[in-house]
Amino acid sequence: MASMNEVAKRAGVSIATVSRVLNNSDSVNETTRIKILKAIKDLKYQPSRVAKRLRSKSVSSNLLGVLIPDIQNPFYVDVLRGIEDIAYKNNYAIIMCNYGQDEKKEIMYLDILQSESIDGLIAAPVSENDQRLKSIIKNGLPVVCVDRGLIGIDVDIVWVNNEEGAFAAVSHLVKSGYKRIAFISGLPSIPSSRMREKGYRRALEKDQLFLPELVKYGNSSYDSGVTLCAELLDLPNPPDAIFTCNNLITLGALETIHKRKKQIPKDVAIVGFDDMFWSSSLNPPLTAVRQPAYEIGKRAGELLIQRISDPQRPCIQMTLNAELMIRSSC
Amino acid sequence: MASMNEVAKRAGVSIATVSRVLNNSDSVNETTRIKILKAIKDLKYQPSRVAKRLRSKSVSSNLLGVLIPDIQNPFYVDVLRGIEDIAYKNNYAIIMCNYGQDEKKEIMYLDILQSESIDGLIAAPVSENDQRLKSIIKNGLPVVCVDRGLIGIDVDIVWVNNEEGAFAAVSHLVKSGYKRIAFISGLPSIPSSRMREKGYRRALEKDQLFLPELVKYGNSSYDSGVTLCAELLDLPNPPDAIFTCNNLITLGALETIHKRKKQIPKDVAIVGFDDMFWSSSLNPPLTAVRQPAYEIGKRAGELLIQRISDPQRPCIQMTLNAELMIRSSC
DNA sequence: GCGACAAATGTAAACGTTTTCATTGAGAAA
DNA sequence: TTTCTCAATGAAAACGTTTACATTTGTCGC
Numbered sequence: 249m250a251s252m253n254e255v256a257k258r259a260g261v262s263i264a265t266v267s268r269v270l271n272n273s274d275s276v277n278e279t280t281r282i283k284i285l286k287a288i289k290d291l292k293y294q295p296s297r298v299a300k301r302l303r304s305k306s307v308s309s310n311l312l313g314v315l316i317p318d319i320q321n322p323f324y325v326d327v328l329r330g331i332e333d334i335a336y337k338n339n340y341a342i343i344m345c346n347y348g349q350d351e352k353k354e355i356m357y358l359d360i361l362q363s364e365s366i367d368g369l370i371a372a373p374v375s376e377n378d379q380r381l382k383s384i385i386k387n388g389l390p391v392v393c394v395d396r397g398l399i400g401i402d403v404d405i406v407w408v409n410n411e412e413g414a415f416a417a418v419s420h421l422v423k424s425g426y427k428r429i430a431f432i433s434g435l436p437s438i439p440s441s442r443m444r445e446k447g448y449r450r451a452l453e454k455d456q457l458f459l460p461e462l463v464k465y466g467n468s469s470y471d472s473g474v475t476l477c478a479e480l481l482d483l484p485n486p487p488d489a490i491f492t493c494n495n496l497i498t499l500g501a502l503e504t505i506h507k508r509k510k511q512i513p514k515d516v517a518i519v520g521f522d523d524m525f526w527s528s529s530l531n532p533p534l535t536a537v538r539q540p541a542y543e544i545g546k547r548a549g550e551l552l553i554q555r556i557s558d559p560q561r562p563c564i565q566m567t568l569n570a571e572l573m574i575r576s577s578c
Numbered sequence: 579m580a581s582m583n584e585v586a587k588r589a590g591v592s593i594a595t596v597s598r599v600l601n602n603s604d605s606v607n608e609t610t611r612i613k614i615l616k617a618i619k620d621l622k623y624q625p626s627r628v629a630k631r632l633r634s635k636s637v638s639s640n641l642l643g644v645l646i647p648d649i650q651n652p653f654y655v656d657v658l659r660g661i662e663d664i665a666y667k668n669n670y671a672i673i674m675c676n677y678g679q680d681e682k683k684e685i686m687y688l689d690i691l692q693s694e695s696i697d698g699l700i701a702a703p704v705s706e707n708d709q710r711l712k713s714i715i716k717n718g719l720p721v722v723c724v725d726r727g728l729i730g731i732d733v734d735i736v737w738v739n740n741e742e743g744a745f746a747a748v749s750h751l752v753k754s755g756y757k758r759i760a761f762i763s764g765l766p767s768i769p770s771s772r773m774r775e776k777g778y779r780r781a782l783e784k785d786q787l788f789l790p791e792l793v794k795y796g797n798s799s800y801d802s803g804v805t806l807c808a809e810l811l812d813l814p815n816p817p818d819a820i821f822t823c824n825n826l827i828t829l830g831a832l833e834t835i836h837k838r839k840k841q842i843p844k845d846v847a848i849v850g851f852d853d854m855f856w857s858s859s860l861n862p863p864l865t866a867v868r869q870p871a872y873e874i875g876k877r878a879g880e881l882l883i884q885r886i887s888d889p890q891r892p893c894i895q896m897t898l899n900a901e902l903m904i905r906s907s908c
Numbered sequence: 909g910c911g912a913c914a915a916a917t918g919t920a921a922a923c924g925t926t927t928t929c930a931t932t933g934a935g936a937a938a
Numbered sequence: 939t940t941t942c943t944c945a946a947t948g949a950a951a952a953c954g955t956t957t958a959c960a961t962t963t964g965t966c967g968c
Contacts (some may be wrong), residue, residue: 261918267955267957298954298955319662320655329650336686341687366627367625506863531863591948610947
């Protein structure tokens with residue numbers, strides 16, 4: 249790869265002048281500009297983003313970090329798509345880090361991201377108490393949280409109203425006449441799980457339908473959905489409806505219900521948090537709480553780029569609406 | 579962030595010595611080593627991967643590129659997971675580039691990746707004739723192709739036997755007695771689409787069942803599945819079975835079939851290329867050709883890391899098996 | 909015709925590492 | 939004692955940029 253030095257030599261100027269035309273930062277004679285542009289073309293010169301990043305901390309080095317707990321979850325894939333679209337438009341590249349809800353791995357990735365001198369970070373932290381992330385924010389790195397916030401520190405957040413979304417879903421089950429409504433939760437250390445549980449309880453307690461034995465906690469994975477749904481169905485007095493805490497749990501629970509040849513919603517109804525674009529092709533078409541995942545990613549990307557150019561801007565917490573998509577699983 | 583210089587000062591040594599203990603590359607006195615390690619701890623020093631990458635092209639800078647056409651396709655998500663697992667184990671970070679099957683975008687990303695001085699690249703190129711990627715390979719960057727190969731150049735490839743997979747699926751339809759078997763293809767510029775079409779034709783021609791009007795070409799997206807499936811069903815003499823070229827097309831076609839209240843497989847059968855972990859929860863449980871996507875990613879990651887440490891190793895083309903998962907959609 | 913100013917360009921330091929080469933000192937061999 | 943070897947360390951260059959500062963012109967006002 250040709251360097252700026254070679255371009256300068258070929259054009260018969262100094263590297264400073266080359267840099268000037270590249271960033272058109274300063275006045276340079278039209279004839280030399282043309283000479284330089286020609287040399288760049290001839291040599292197929294491409295500036296090194298690495299050198300740029302090393303040299304100028306102030307100026308954008310055009311690299312963003314994205315830190316998510318589970319790339320297998322279609323919700324995060326859509327968030328990522330939203331981020332990526334904005335990043336591409338602004339000439340940013342993305343370092344993608346998938347930490348699998350493993351705190352050790354998350355810390356390692358945070359270290360790597362810092363070490364890569366990224367311009368900014370979009371993260372769904374392992375917990376709202378994430379010390380490492382908080383200290384990175386305090387050090388001045390622009391950060392936007394998605395889906396999960398942080399406590400004890402001011403930070404941009406984009407998420408949905410989890411409690412209201414869950415409340416709407418479970419209220420719908422109650423209105424439909426279900427009496428024993430179970431909840432398969434994710435990790436209680438994840439704030440969104442807790443908020444969804446809160447909405448679930450609030451909807452039930454109105455009508456005194458809350459039954460502690462019908463709440464199961466897992467690790468938010470597909471497998472946890474499979475297992476915990478089986479546990480629920482094995483109960484001497486099983487639930488007549490199940491509310492699942494996320495995408496993967498929903499799919500896992502469906503798997504179990506189908507394996508046992510139970511009819512949905514006749515034998516047991518199900519409503520999930522997180523919609524999927526193929527939800528209407530599931531058996532049966534799934535009633536689900538839709539988060540605008542792509543939009544969340546897009547907004548987060550925009551906020552981040554704003555913050556990079558204006559670090560002083562006050563923090564924004566953007567709560568988007570979750571919408572109940574009623575289909576036929578309840 | 580503390581730099582090596584500050585560590586050196588605090589430990590009362592030169593940066594050379596600090597570098598030596600960090601890479602334990604050379605003999606250094608035990609007492610000074612301890613002093614330095616303490617200084618590193620005190621200052622929470624973390625080496626800059628950027629400076630490292632700039633300085634030593636020879637030594638690994640621990641950054642990999644991944645270039646994929648569509649992150650929304652669950653197949654690529656699983657490939658990515660496989661890559662990521664291997665990368666993490668080897669202390670590599672990943673720059674993820676999703677080019678949306680857009681050649682312009684792909685070229686821009688390839689430029690960025692080069693400019694970022696990545697150590698190696700895993701790519702599913704836009705076409706088998708991808709000039710930019712070929713020239714990058716010629717320049718000596720370690721590259722492994724996944725899912726799609728390149729012609730006219732020797733390169734590591736990990737993929738499945740697309741033709742055989744398609745052949746098995748369509749043969750199964752033939753054996754089940756279907757006579758008018760349609761194919762919703764992806765972009766013909768994508769090699770895997772063509773190989774799958776080849777398998778489809780071969781399976782039909784055996785029994786003279788091939789009907790050109792039942793082959794539709796799209797852009798491999800969900801929407802193309804929706805639209806082209808509608809076109810097929812609108813035919814005066816519609817197909818009694820449909821074979822779909824990938825994940826997203828399958829889901830799109832299902833959407834259309836359900837919207838029209840057609841029964842699967844009574845009114846029309848469907849078999850898809852690409853399995854999903856929730857296939858058995860679809861309506862009906864989907865018969866599909868399973869690619870070992872995670873395994874593909876893992877193998878590609880391993881091959882890449884091998885190649886980085888030994889650029890001379892002869893190229894390998896690894897063909898994994900595609901397996902027909904028979905459920906109840908045909 | 910002279911000082912002032914602006915346009916155009918160059919020089920060199922800096923970013924944070926790795927790495928080559930040189931230097932020091934101590935112990936061993938002669 | 940002298941010389942040699944080797945362990946331990948430092949000095950400085952290099953990677954490819956940006957940028958502060960310096961220098962050289964030419965033009966303009968007077």
